[in-house]
Amino acid sequence: MEWPMQVTVWEVGPRDGLQNEAAFLATEDKIAWIHMLADAGVSHLEVSSFVSPRWIPQLADADEVCAHLPRDRGIVYAALVPNLQGLERARQAALDVAAIFLSASETHSQRNINKGVAPALAQYRALTETAVAGGMRVRAYISTVFGCPYEGEVDVDTVRRIALTLLEAGVYEVSLGDTIGVATPRSTEAVLSSLLRDIRPAQLALHMHDTRGAALANLVVGLQHGIAVMDSSLGGLGGCPYAPGAAGNVATDDLVRMLHGCSVVTGIDEGLLAKAGAFVAERLHTTLASKMSRVYAGGAGS
């Protein structure tokens, strides 16, 4: 099939990126960074998490960050929401989207959210109905879709059953997570072919980690299946603290370059994106993993 002409890049760096960085990014720097991302044309931003600060101390300032978002550009904002209490905080923060998260594998579910897949699904069904009734959209991450650090291969029928249950409950988009970065073009093809028998491409997103370097290759397969929403983290920041060996999200800057090079519209300005990346790298005292950050650092970005 033809590729999508336009792709929505869900920038998850302020949440998925920062939650796995050792350093705490100062609240004022988070806010400045989000404004730079907005200036670069990022239209979908996951800004923080309403999970307990004991679990993710890097994002303990969620309310403060949400109080200073640029609200005049039509940007869609999301935060992680683990339960009804988190949903209420997201509502008070006037966010557009509550992002819920559960695993496709039992052991990862137990270790990540301390409950099994079935009870998590039941809880999130109820949460989704409450959120939708209150006018908030719900996006769901399914983790370990392409492999589990504890169980290895994950049954694609389990993934489909979870996705369908969530969509029936009112979730508008399911993001398929390669939590530990083991997906390949072939397994991406297999999962999407299976899911797209019952689910429309517009209901799916891909959330790839680049542990083994194949994230963009996998996203090409996604594009070829009509998937037009992709999660990424500027510079390749981030990972998952509960998945040993997991590296960062696919890098927004590398993804956007590839998409633009394929004449796919994102609405993002690559030069301003590079500036936002250089800013966060400097404030975190780190070096970004993305290739494009090196192209710009070497002055070959034109």
Added chain:
Amino acid sequence: MEWPMQVTVWEVGPRDGLQNEAAFLATEDKIAWIHMLADAGVSHLEVSSFVSPRWIPQLADADEVCAHLPRDRGIVYAALVPNLQGLERARQAALDVAAIFLSASETHSQRNINKGVAPALAQYRALTETAVAGGMRVRAYISTVFGCPYEGEVDVDTVRRIALTLLEAGVYEVSLGDTIGVATPRSTEAVLSSLLRDIRPAQLALHMHDTRGAALANLVVGLQHGIAVMDSSLGGLGGCPYAPGAAGNVATDDLVRMLHGCSVVTGIDEGLLAKAGAFVAERLHTTLASKMSRVYAGGAGS
């Protein structure tokens, strides 16, 4: 179309990788590294260059390296050959393949080999006929197929004309080089679709640099077009000293992981490949760019 069931990985690290490293790898370390690559199951190896040592001092020990290759495993060996003098050295070194190289863009050709495209093509036609008459196979690199650092876009009809001329002269395989790493899945698709109207997939290879992170994504498009020969450099070593901003070749270890994850046979042992990568990194006092080298360094390679 279906992907190839088997892919030939042309390991070019000992030539393309090392020629762009600042450090000189000691001759004995080169030989030890090549033996480790052979032990890992690498079947096609570009071991050095018979270009003048004034141009590539890192490979000044080509004759010595060639005198100590493991000859008992049926490995196909190549070296860069710029002229008839280089061809004679390759013949005396008992190499299987002479690798010739020319550019698809006039300015890069002038700066890289100090002559225009047409004279280079005429010279290489004659060289190829001589080589083939003497029982040696000839492989040709076309540089700047997907873009030129001086001229920008490159005409695909020029690429096709060069490739056809070379194949008619007796070249057995043309490797399409993304010298500065600007190829995208879309441009890879465009170039291959055009060339495959006149050329069989078995006559083409892809030589991708990973400057912008899309090399594996581009190779997926190659696989989908039936291309089954791919050049890579272990760990992502290398680049092109005459192409400003160019980063290293696509990393053999990341490529092999993706291929194996897609059930494509390469004959390469990933664990032994990782050991060969760790060895050369240590001897060069460098850190490899490949993602898999980090997976193995982190102990998550199983």
